[in-house]
Amino acid sequence: MSEAREPVLVSACLLGAECRYDGRHNKDGALERELAARGLRAVPFCPEEHGGLGTPRPPAWIERDSADAVLDGCARVVTHAGVDITAQFVAGAQGALATCASHGIRRAFLKERSPSCGSCSTHVGGTLVPGPGITTALLQRHGIVVEGVEGRRA
Numbered sequence: 001m002s003e004a005r006e007p008v009l010v011s012a013c014l015l016g017a018e019c020r021y022d023g024r025h026n027k028d029g030a031l032e033r034e035l036a037a038r039g040l041r042a043v044p045f046c047p048e049e050h051g052g053l054g055t056p057r058p059p060a061w062i063e064r065d066s067a068d069a070v071l072d073g074c075a076r077v078v079t080h081a082g083v084d085i086t087a088q089f090v091a092g093a094q095g096a097l098a099t100c101a102s103h104g105i106r107r108a109f110l111k112e113r114s115p116s117c118g119s120c121s122t123h124v125g126g127t128l129v130p131g132p133g134i135t136t137a138l139l140q141r142h143g144i145v146v147e148g149v150e151g152r153r154a
């Protein structure tokens with residue numbers, strides 16, 4: 001029965017996984033109820049863990065420009081200390097896309113403001129700016145509709 005429900009990709013931290021950079025989660029009870037009410041089946045995924053970054057890990061941001069520039073090889077992702085972790089972020093985004101392909105996923109619900117999962121806003125050069133994170137940008141390039149979720153609602 002559950003297999004008949006449409007699968008959607010969901011940031012794992014929104015479902016309670018302790019995969020944030022600081023080892024915490026963004027569990028969002030309201031999102032879980034909304035998905036159930038809409039008949040959607042959550043497939044949890046954390047791009048940064050998938051890309052090989054451990055938890056906890058140093059916070060990071062897109063160094064300059066945008067997520068699209070990172071995907072085009074024209075910008076980097078760096079930790080606050082300046083360590084280049086672009087390859088891990090891109091690998092995480094590619095893993096998200098592969099997971100969508102293997103599950104037939106066309107929609108995603110991802111955590112706002114993350115340099116990976118953000119959709120309306122993300123962190124560039126230490127500032128919150130409009131625009132997607134790297135995973136969201138790659139999914140959108142492939143026609144997957146991403147809804148941003150702030151998280152941490154009861």
Ligand code: SF4
Nearest residue numbers: 011013020046114117
């Ligand atoms: S926002 Fe995305 S990358 Fe960050 S912890 Fe949640 S699932 Fe992982």
